[in-house]
Amino acid sequence: MDRLIAARYIRESGTGHSGGGRPPSVLEIDPAARLVLVADLGAEHATVALCDMWAEPIAEEHAEIDIGSGPERVLGWVCEVFHRLLDKAGRLPSEVCGVGIAVPGSVDHDSGRVLRSFLMPGWDDYPIADVLRGSFDVPVLVENDATAMALGEWWGSWRATRSLMLVKVSTAIGAGIVLDGRIYRGVENAAGSIGHVRIREDDERVCTCGSRGCVAALAGGRAIARDLSRPGREVTGSRGVVRLVQAGDPDAIAAVQEAGRTLGIVLATAVSLLNPGVLVLAGDMAETREHHLTGVREMIYRRSLPYTTRDLEIVNSSLGRRAGISGNALAVIEHVLAPGQVDRHLGSAAS
Numbered sequence: 001m002d003r004l005i006a007a008r009y010i011r012e013s014g015t016g017h018s019g020g021g022r023p024p025s026v027l028e029i030d031p032a033a034r035l036v037l038v039a040d041l042g043a044e045h046a047t048v049a050l051c052d053m054w055a056e057p058i059a060e061e062h063a064e065i066d067i068g069s070g071p072e073r074v075l076g077w078v079c080e081v082f083h084r085l086l087d088k089a090g091r092l093p094s095e096v097c098g099v100g101i102a103v104p105g106s107v108d109h110d111s112g113r114v115l116r117s118f119l120m121p122g123w124d125d126y127p128i129a130d131v132l133r134g135s136f137d138v139p140v141l142v143e144n145d146a147t148a149m150a151l152g153e154w155w156g157s158w159r160a161t162r163s164l165m166l167v168k169v170s171t172a173i174g175a176g177i178v179l180d181g182r183i184y185r186g187v188e189n190a191a192g193s194i195g196h197v198r199i200r201e202d203d204e205r206v207c208t209c210g211s212r213g214c215v216a217a218l219a220g221g222r223a224i225a226r227d228l229s230r231p232g233r234e235v236t237g238s239r240g241v242v243r244l245v246q247a248g249d250p251d252a253i254a255a256v257q258e259a260g261r262t263l264g265i266v267l268a269t270a271v272s273l274l275n276p277g278v279l280v281l282a283g284d285m286a287e288t289r290e291h292h293l294t295g296v297r298e299m300i301y302r303r304s305l306p307y308t309t310r311d312l313e314i315v316n317s318s319l320g321r322r323a324g325i326s327g328n329a330l331a332v333i334e335h336v337l338a339p340g341q342v343d344r345h346l347g348s349a350a351s
Ligand SMILES: [Zn+2]
Pocket: 195, 196, 197, 207, 208, 209, 210, 211, 214, 216, 217
């Protein structure tokens, strides 16, 4: 403990209740001694943050981006913002102990590479972690965006429940799963890829994956925008849909509810299989007030057995953009504070 305190991993935060004898010291993670840099990259927008060791943002920046402009350009911008946030907070790059990057695609968590993403042309097999370690010589963790959000929501609001599923609906659709408090990735890092379940094989709408009738091609943000667009009214991306719904446009509201019902068909299966305590809807569609949620709820209850949904809470994300930042930072902090990492840092062999 003395060594951990001297290295500022933990600190004393007062004294606890004594059961007889000297009152015990209460120890806690020292939030201020180290920093974590995280970037939550979506297809169309990104949030970048500097966090403390309690995963609380110290400084953050949000921007519209086009992830399709390629990894060099996007990650170059991320590094620029990382340095800007450090400057703004008056902190040094040497205080950073880890970096977390979330992207809208399947990633190999161990190697920090993108495996596949239909939203990210040019990113396939790109070594995000290796490239960023050129700027910050610390552990770099790469995570799927919905997975990072699932961990953030679970930690922030749902730790009393053992399992949580989060479905992010923005440009496309993806899910993250937390089972017994741990991220579940699947054997091919592909758990949660529900956007490309084909629910209408005879549908003419082509998905980003090249197939027809995927749930993402029918009910993702880009698909809703396309369906709402007509001559004289171009609806741009999932943000465009959100703006219309927030302005009370009846066509947009109906389309978002219908998209919720379409998504609900696939989610009824997922809920029946996993029996989670909570299903969190996140991403742009969670900003359409209750409209999207209502459609999802309706179809899940209609298509599932009552006992699989009896204790299920279906809610919109309470953290919003913070979910990805928080989950990313937590994953990095957990990695940095793992016994092996701490031992290495303290220069002693694990015994
Ligand atoms: Zn598809």
